[in-house]
Amino acid sequence: MSGVRGKWKLIGISHQYETVSKKGQKRELLALDRVSLTQSYGEIVGLIGGEGAGKTTLAHILLDRLTPTEGLVTGSADRACWLRLPNRRSEERTGEGYVTHQLTKWGISRKKLPQMVEKIAEFAELGELFFQRIRSYSKAEKVQLEISLLLHLAPTLIYIDDSLLTVKEDFYIKVFLFLEKLKELGSSIWIETNHVKRIEGYCDKLLWLEFGQVKYHGSVTDVLTHYYEYYFQIQRRPFEQQQSFWQKGYRGQYLSQEPVSKEIIEPRRPVLKLVSSAEQEDMEKAQSRDASTTETLAMEEPVIEEQEQSEDRLADLSRAQKNRLVMKQANLKLLSGVALACLLVGGAFFALKHSPIMAGKQQTAPTTSSVTNSQPNSDTFPTSSSSAATALGVVPETHQVQRGETLSQIGDRYGISLRKLRSWNQLETDQISEGQVLKLRASVETSITTAIATPGPLTYQVKGGDTLLDIAAAYGVSLDALQAVNQLSDERIYTGATLRLPDTAKAPTTNQSSEESKESTVAPTPTSTPEPVTQHIVAKGDTLYAIAKTYGVEVMDLQKANHLQTEQLYLGQELILP
Numbered sequence: 001m002s003g004v005r006g007k008w009k010l011i012g013i014s015h016q017y018e019t020v021s022k023k024g025q026k027r028e029l030l031a032l033d034r035v036s037l038t039q040s041y042g043e044i045v046g047l048i049g050g051e052g053a054g055k056t057t058l059a060h061i062l063l064d065r066l067t068p069t070e071g072l073v074t075g076s077a078d079r080a081c082w083l084r085l086p087n088r089r090s091e092e093r094t095g096e097g098y099v100t101h102q103l104t105k106w107g108i109s110r111k112k113l114p115q116m117v118e119k120i121a122e123f124a125e126l127g128e129l130f131f132q133r134i135r136s137y138s139k140a141e142k143v144q145l146e147i148s149l150l151l152h153l154a155p156t157l158i159y160i161d162d163s164l165l166t167v168k169e170d171f172y173i174k175v176f177l178f179l180e181k182l183k184e185l186g187s188s189i190w191i192e193t194n195h196v197k198r199i200e201g202y203c204d205k206l207l208w209l210e211f212g213q214v215k216y217h218g219s220v221t222d223v224l225t226h227y228y229e230y231y232f233q234i235q236r237r238p239f240e241q242q243q244s245f246w247q248k249g250y251r252g253q254y255l256s257q258e259p260v261s262k263e264i265i266e267p268r269r270p271v272l273k274l275v276s277s278a279e280q281e282d283m284e285k286a287q288s289r290d291a292s293t294t295e296t297l298a299m300e301e302p303v304i305e306e307q308e309q310s311e312d313r314l315a316d317l318s319r320a321q322k323n324r325l326v327m328k329q330a331n332l333k334l335l336s337g338v339a340l341a342c343l344l345v346g347g348a349f350f351a352l353k354h355s356p357i358m359a360g361k362q363q364t365a366p367t368t369s370s371v372t373n374s375q376p377n378s379d380t381f382p383t384s385s386s387s388a389a390t391a392l393g394v395v396p397e398t399h400q401v402q403r404g405e406t407l408s409q410i411g412d413r414y415g416i417s418l419r420k421l422r423s424w425n426q427l428e429t430d431q432i433s434e435g436q437v438l439k440l441r442a443s444v445e446t447s448i449t450t451a452i453a454t455p456g457p458l459t460y461q462v463k464g465g466d467t468l469l470d471i472a473a474a475y476g477v478s479l480d481a482l483q484a485v486n487q488l489s490d491e492r493i494y495t496g497a498t499l500r501l502p503d504t505a506k507a508p509t510t511n512q513s514s515e516e517s518k519e520s521t522v523a524p525t526p527t528s529t530p531e532p533v534t535q536h537i538v539a540k541g542d543t544l545y546a547i548a549k550t551y552g553v554e555v556m557d558l559q560k561a562n563h564l565q566t567e568q569l570y571l572g573q574e575l576i577l578p
Ligand SMILES: Nc1ncnc2c1ncn2[C@@H]1O[C@H](COP(=O)(O)OP(=O)(O)OP(=O)(O)O)[C@@H](O)[C@H]1O
Pocket: 017, 018, 019, 029, 031, 049, 050, 051, 052, 053, 054, 055, 056, 057, 058, 194, 313, 314, 316, 317, 318, 319, 320, 321
């Protein structure tokens, strides 16, 4: 195999799945949300994050088995494969028969076959078992067979899942020693795991995903510092609060609460999937970031496993969702459109310049955007422009209407349905005027805060992603009370619907758990002066700036009071209000 140099570049990768509830309700689930990073070849990357964080989805995209709904992937892998156990049909073969069959499929010549089979058998440490049917193997033995085969194919991209953890310790170490050799040859190695401890010593980098978003990507030490701090903060809270916290994050991944029309279900056309080698070469040259040469970008269809992908996905879905409902993860939406664009444009600019598709899109620059927060990412692109962000599918928070623009044009530009645009901006018609600032995202917190800040009837207009529980918690009323005043028999609510708030509703505290809210139904009315608040618990979507604004304090004072060196916040973090 020839050595491979260069980098993977993932720019604004998003992926949506259509899910169907037991009641037949269709909803869009954002499994990956604007994932952007660069990752050098020749390194082992540990992919961590809770169940349903998007690891497998990302793997499918890297392996070119799935086209992301949005975003750009550049990378070079002329032999890509991942560790999957032999399927049922293959299990009828002997280890030897299976290995021979797979090697033949990969185009290994007849001459080389016997020698390679022998090497693989030796590495697999299966002894006589190698000549018996795979169906009699234990899971660990199947993994030993499969990983030995994969390693000897010397792939340029190898994706290893958690099943590697089932093998005995000495075999495990042997695999990593072999991976070190592959690294030297330039292979990209991605290892997915929910058991960080087992892999941390072997990885060069960690990529931590939570609810489809990149939390951190960088050195093992850096990422783990944040990773443990994050989980520690969550674990310190009472169990009910933890559950409510995970559930909230889980629900937040759904783009809509109501049945979606066909228009929304259909995935948006990806901006660009793989760029050609020439384009990538141009991009890298122009960036002067490295003098790497690029090889063919066509990722070969891995023939190692023959299982139907759809079957796997269904299994994954039920497992992930079940587990997550019990308790997992959190969603800290740290990336904003423009902050992300800042990371992207350096790399993106040249891709845009050299890609005819992107070049066309560059004309349509969003005119406004607002920064919420950015997130550390060790490999980032320099400076930004909003046009690049738009072209890459990175949507800013707002858009200022230009002369002659229509709502539908704006929707098309950002890939947002008219229905969502209307609902997020509380538009009764499609009439918009020049200079008007339109929201391009739904935000429970923002809308709740706005609602309470504006004197008027005690109502709340449901936004995409809201749940009844969130709204009840935010206003400090019980779920029952909210259901009762709105005569709701269940928790279903629809985007755009106007909900009455019980008279006991108080100023929103978005970080309140549902349990807390149930206990605090006796509260001042929204018109009365709220009690002085001394602390704020960081909730989803919070930024230091937004918190400071809400409480009428200076960002610097907030930082000082909480000894914060940066603007980085964590979900559940308790902030003292100066
Ligand atoms: N084919 C699919 N259709 C609908 N939803 C899906 C599909 N595949 C995955 N999902 C959902 O997308 C989200 C991300 O799933 P993914 O399998 O990528 O996560 P993961 O990090 O690999 O999780 P795990 O560690 O449980 O394997 C989950 O909520 C999952 O339920």
